[in-house]
Amino acid sequence: MSTPAKIFPTWAFFSVVINGILMLAIALLILRQQGLTAFFGSAHSATPVKHNSQPQVTPTPKLGPRHKFTYPQWVDVLKKEAKAKAEKPPQNLSILAGDSLSLWFPTELLPEDRNWLNQGISGETSDGLLKRLDLFDRTQPHTIFVMIGINDLIRGASDETILENQQQIISYLRRVHPKAQIVVQSILPHGGEEATWERREKLLAIPNSRIRKLNQQLQDIATKANVKYLNLHPLFTNKQGNLRPEFSTDGLHLSPQGYLVWRSALQIYTQIELDKGYKGEVGTRGQGE
Incomplete structure (x- = not known):
């Protein structure tokens, strides 16, 4: 008796295709790195270039006095910024x-075809994000991009705790923003032995293989919840499974090159996976009218 052939879901097929396109985009971006360096050169011209075995450290984007804010101060600022967007709702x-990875996304590198509200806080965890999602309850977003989890791992949280918080985040966003397209983004790898972050030992205690497994479980949660999942992880990973040095400043945070990769992924993904559905109907698979 022959075994019935397994049916390959249509959404899974398109997910593979989209990820393949993103990988191609990354290959092209690597070839453009020299041009990107020139683009940012004027902003960092005063920074000496050190030639050694360690990856070059790119200055962290400056936010003026904001980088010294305490957590409550950050929450207060984000609340006010969300209130402004709610009172005068912008198009798209x-x-x-998320955390500092979202926080430090250079404004000039965010896709221009959208209006953006950055709700990232440095050091944020999934539990912290879950507790402050109500800050932008009154906004009317087209899309909500979520990336959270690396700080949970750094602080020793279990995979079960992280996934439970992610599930609650998804449930909350679907309930409060039924017309929005919710995109859960994968947790990025860290730089491993090449990391220069000040708490490097914390990163080395987290196998990147654990992050890959966690992302697989996160994708399953997103699929079951009928929200989108954007797998950025392979775009930032080298042959050793670590965060590519050229895409990072210290093995944890992203360089301008890294943000260009992320930007391109957002552009391609939204054009192929999100905007096509938004023209005909509001929301994603299974999200309410």
Whole structure:
């Protein structure tokens, strides 16, 4: 008796195709790195270039006195910024919800075809993000991009805790923003032995293989919840499974090159996976009218 052939879901096929396109985009971006360096050269011309075995450290984007804010001060600022967007709703609003990786996304590198509200806080965890999602309850976003989890791992949280918080984040966003397209983004790898972050030992205690497994489980949660999943992880990973040095400043945070990769992924993904559905109907698979 022959075994019935397994049916390959249509959404899974398109997910593979989209990821393949993103990988191609990354290959092209690597070839453009020299041009990107020139683009940012004027902003960092005063920074000496050190030639050694360690990856070059790119200056962290400056936010003026904001980088010294305490957590409550950050929450207060984000609340006010969200309130402004709610009172005068812009067209095509997209929200970045997450930690320092989202926080430091250079404004000039965010896709121009959208209005952006950055709701990232440095050091944020999945539990912290879950507790402050109500800050942008009154906004009317087209899309909400969520990336969270690396700080949970650094602080020793279990995979079960992280995934439970992610599930609650998804459930909350679907309930409060039924017309928004929710995109859960994968947790990025870290730089491993090449990392220069000040708490490097914390990163080395987290196998990147654990992050890959966690992302697989996160994708399953997103699929079951009928929200989108954007797998950025392979775009930032080298042959050793670590964060590519050229895409990072210290093995944890992203360089301008890294943000260009992320930007391109957002552009391609939204054009192929999101905007096509938004023209005909509001929301994603299974999200309410």
